[in-house]
Amino acid sequence: MFNGIIFNKGFVKKIQKRPKGINIFIKSDLKITKKNIGISIACDGVCLTLITVKKKVMEFYLSNETIKRSKFKYISINDPINLELPLKYGQKISGHICQGHVDTVGKIKDIKKIDKSYLFDFEINKKEKKNLIEKASICINGISLTISSVTKKGFQIWIIPHTFKLTNLSKIKKGDFVNVEIDILSKYVKNFLHEKK
Numbered sequence: 350m351f352n353g354i355i356f357n358k359g360f361v362k363k364i365q366k367r368p369k370g371i372n373i374f375i376k377s378d379l380k381i382t383k384k385n386i387g388i389s390i391a392c393d394g395v396c397l398t399l400i401t402v403k404k405k406v407m408e409f410y411l412s413n414e415t416i417k418r419s420k421f422k423y424i425s426i427n428d429p430i431n432l433e434l435p436l437k438y439g440q441k442i443s444g445h446i447c448q449g450h451v452d453t454v455g456k457i458k459d460i461k462k463i464d465k466s467y468l469f470d471f472e473i474n475k476k477e478k479k480n481l482i483e484k485a486s487i488c489i490n491g492i493s494l495t496i497s498s499v500t501k502k503g504f505q506i507w508i509i510p511h512t513f514k515l516t517n518l519s520k521i522k523k524g525d526f527v528n529v530e531i532d533i534l535s536k537y538v539k540n541f542l543h544e545k546k
Contacts, residue, residue, distance in 0.1 A: 350436050351391045353444035353486075353493025355516045357432040359392075362406055364424060370412040373421070375430055376405050389449065391433040393517070394491030394528040395419050396449025419451045420490075420526040429517035431491040444493025445486035448533055453477045455489070455503065455529040457521060465510050469518070472503040473529055480531045488530035492516050 359377030375392065381402055389396050397409040416422050459470040481499045492512065498505045513519050
């Protein structure tokens, strides 16, 4: 379980193809050791299990199912990756509850700088768009954000300078893809109401 507050980033240093997936190697200053092997780490919002760590390089395995559902199908060397360690019992939740289970891939349609902030316009598939609620939380590349408005093909989000600077949103551009996790509470409520009909 995560809360979508990003303090650390890493960069893809190696991609190793496997029979039914890939192994990725991410270098970062995240404070972990061999004692942490086996823990879950959110990598651009995807919950992955740490396999090895050596000289600040972490190794993770991604199954074909994970690749299919996430933007990791487009992964390249030197891609910046947002990283978050799992929540500890009693830790404050500054964002919202994020599972690390990506629902879909979103595409950036436009980025506008307005004053010191940025307005991001995303497009997602029709199936997941039905779950969007204005002012609800949403997780983009592992970042806890708020939907400012629902559009015809997706949604818009305002990014403040602090978030822009600390995350890989400062490195992406129009046409790039992002991991999208819809707020789990919104999905539960919608599913409950659907069953009550």
